[in-house]
Amino acid sequence: EAGVAQSPRYKIIEKRQSVAFWCNPISGHATLYWYQQILGQGPKLLIQFQNNGVVDDSQLPKDRFSAERLKGVDSTLKIQPAKLEDSAVYLCASTSSGVWNTEAFFGQGTRLTVV
Amino acid sequence: AQSVTQLDSQVPVFEEAPVELRCNYSSSVSVYLFWYVQYPNQGLQLLLKYLSGSTLVESINGFEAEFNKSQTSFHLRKPSVHISDTAEYFCAVNALSGGYNKLIFGAGTRLAVHP
Secondary structure, X not given: OOOOEEEOOEEEEOOOOOEEXXXXXXXXXXXEXXXXXXXXXXXXXXXXXXXXXXXXXXXXXXXXXXXXXXXXXXXXXXXXXXXXHHOEEXXXXXXXXXXXXXXXXXXXXXXXXXX | XXXXXXXXXXXXXXXXXXXXXXXXXXXXXXXXXXXXXXOOOOOEEEXXXXXXXXXXXXXXXXXXEEEEOOOOEEEEEEOOXXXXXXXXXXXXXXXXXOOEEEEEEOOOEEEEEEX
16 A cells, blocks of 8 residues: 655745645545644644545644645645745645544655745 | 643653653543654654553554543553664544544654663
């Protein structure tokens, strides 16, 4: 079974630039999460999708962050414009449909550095 | 709302000594509990999970955790650690919120095993 795929692995941008991250979850997984992990902290949930619908985006800074999950499969997370404090690892995770107590599978993450 | 508190940000220990990493949670509904491990420059991996049944759960590499509902705790223990156990450990809670499961992480505990 293929795991959660994320790209790119690393990205360096200047502040005020835009950036996009891509995630391909495990096949058949209906729930997809995006987390932000700042150095030295635990993962913080940014947005959660159930199929192609958003079920929780309460901690997403909507003035600069956006995310979509077209056709309920792949997802992209965008930051526009980026700030220095957005430097972090962005993690994508997925869980299977209908069994909400199973483990979440994580991708390797995208390490973003904003300079 | 659910939350997770990891009481120690760093735990230094000598090789072959026992270790306990503490985790407390708060939630108004039934929860499912997880410990994830993150080795340097790697993604999050599930270490062990409590879903139901026996309150003591074990991992394949000698870690164990005990779910204590009255104390709302899920502490992680290992009787004898190895250098290779050096990593960041995250406690996580999965609970129903607004009709959907939500996976929330603690801030993490950095375990440093010294020879």
